[in-house]
Amino acid sequence: MNFPQALRERRTRSRLSQLDLALRAGTTQRHVSFMESGRSAPGRAMVVRLAESLELPLRERNDLLLAAGYAPVYPRTALDDPALAPVRDALRHILAGHQPYPAVVVDRYGDLVAANKGFELLTAGVAGELLAPPVNAYRVALHPDGMAPRVANLPEWSRHVVERLQQELSRHPDERLAALLAELRGYVPEQESPADPLGFAVPLRLATPRGELRLMTTVTTFATAVDVTVAELKLEAFLPADEATAALLLGT
Numbered sequence: 001m002n003f004p005q006a007l008r009e010r011r012t013r014s015r016l017s018q019l020d021l022a023l024r025a026g027t028t029q030r031h032v033s034f035m036e037s038g039r040s041a042p043g044r045a046m047v048v049r050l051a052e053s054l055e056l057p058l059r060e061r062n063d064l065l066l067a068a069g070y071a072p073v074y075p076r077t078a079l080d081d082p083a084l085a086p087v088r089d090a091l092r093h094i095l096a097g098h099q100p101y102p103a104v105v106v107d108r109y110g111d112l113v114a115a116n117k118g119f120e121l122l123t124a125g126v127a128g129e130l131l132a133p134p135v136n137a138y139r140v141a142l143h144p145d146g147m148a149p150r151v152a153n154l155p156e157w158s159r160h161v162v163e164r165l166q167q168e169l170s171r172h173p174d175e176r177l178a179a180l181l182a183e184l185r186g187y188v189p190e191q192e193s194p195a196d197p198l199g200f201a202v203p204l205r206l207a208t209p210r211g212e213l214r215l216m217t218t219v220t221t222f223a224t225a226v227d228v229t230v231a232e233l234k235l236e237a238f239l240p241a242d243e244a245t246a247a248l249l250l251g252t
Helices: 004-013 018-025 030-038 044-053 059-068 082-098 135-143 155-170 177-184 243-250
Strands: 103-104 112-115 204-208 211-221 234-240
Touching: 004 030, 018 030, 018 044, 030 059, 044 204, 059 177, 082 103, 135 155, 135 177, 155 204, 177 243, 211 243, 234 243
Parallel strands: none
Antiparallel strands: 103 112, 103 234, 204 211, 211 234
8 A cells, every 4th residue: 555545544544634634743734635645755754743643553653654665663572572671571560460360461463472370260161272372362252162151241241352352443454353353253142232231341250160250351551662562562450340259369
């Protein structure tokens, strides 16, 4: 995809007019129009400003730079690189700090990067092949040989997982993520939209060796990251949704 097409597609996806984007990027509507028609070639700084104004993920900002004929600005460092040692240390501390509550770190595709001891409680009974690297947390959650048979509210929970991924895909199209979403949809039971309010959160009601747990999730990201790998990491923690669950996890 050439730069005019790439810019127009991303602006349209963000539901911004040419004027909206121009105001955000500190330029004129005429300039945006010329860039989208190919009549004007932007400088590197302008491409960076456009990408920032569109609030694109770092991966897509690099793609936009490449489409304009410039080298990527944002590095994509392997997680085991020595330069990311502080990130790995931070993840270990955060995961340990969530004990005894389960917590995992995944990449943008849901592939497991790290997990704490509490996560083993959630995956008890999951087929061994699903836990062989690379482990995909979304597949583990919804696959018939994964956690799904032990999820008491599978229709609601699976729909929540799939809709969250669909929203991500709508914001940032990606072939690999689309393929994963299509696979996961095949595991989701057919259901009608709920007529009653779901409350403040969709809980995960999971049967475990300690009893049924009611868990809600929180997602944390590295908001100030300027490395693609780090920016795409997500830490998902499973927290007790009631006192009984907290007691079971604490062993009291």
